[in-house]
Amino acid sequence: MEKILARREFVRVLTAAGLSATLAGQLAQKALAQSKGVSDVDILQLALTAEYLAADAYTKSQFGGFEGLVKDYLQAALEQEEAHVKALRDTLNALGAKPVERPNFVYPVEFLPRNQLAILRLLNALEDAFVGAYLGALPLIQNKDILKAAGAILGNEAAHRATVRASRILLGDQELPGPRSPADRAFEVAITPEEATKAVSGFIRK
Numbered sequence: 001m002e003k004i005l006a007r008r009e010f011v012r013v014l015t016a017a018g019l020s021a022t023l024a025g026q027l028a029q030k031a032l033a034q035s036k037g038v039s040d041v042d043i044l045q046l047a048l049t050a051e052y053l054a055a056d057a058y059t060k061s062q063f064g065g066f067e068g069l070v071k072d073y074l075q076a077a078l079e080q081e082e083a084h085v086k087a088l089r090d091t092l093n094a095l096g097a098k099p100v101e102r103p104n105f106v107y108p109v110e111f112l113p114r115n116q117l118a119i120l121r122l123l124n125a126l127e128d129a130f131v132g133a134y135l136g137a138l139p140l141i142q143n144k145d146i147l148k149a150a151g152a153i154l155g156n157e158a159a160h161r162a163t164v165r166a167s168r169i170l171l172g173d174q175e176l177p178g179p180r181s182p183a184d185r186a187f188e189v190a191i192t193p194e195e196a197t198k199a200v201s202g203f204i205r206k
Helices: 002-017 021-033 039-062 068-094 113-140 142-168 193-201
Strands: none
Touching: 021 142, 039 068, 039 113, 039 142, 039 193, 068 142, 113 193
């Protein structure tokens, strides 16, 4: 029954966002089928690790020599990612769970002014994963307050994704996929917790 209710809530959220009922149902069914007993605490710990990664990447982007609107975008995103970290840690503490520690991260690009486009492409890829991970987690969350918070963070990560794309456009990135628009897709793509874990783990220093 819990899974049925979670599926219904997920479908409701997606259809409210503009997806057809059929497509929303397919996404929910896929996510639930692959959840295999993932708890709210498991999801919160994964989300916290991803937010650590986001905050770390945006912190390092400050060494990229960005100016003007792009600099403003990245600074705002950094502050918001740190707010996500605090909110997730506070939630885990309130649930009596010890928050995971912040890992050390490694990246395939040096955060230097000569690599500005490479930095933005990396941030774009990370935001793709963050949006997909939160979307994939929605049908698995049992606590309604946590579900609302995850939806709120999802919206913010989607905004970050759009502003990073806008930054790539401003800097003349010719490798930008899709239309030259900050919002390049009608529907975001969900990924499972397993896929999200794999994506985040690739940046953690062994």
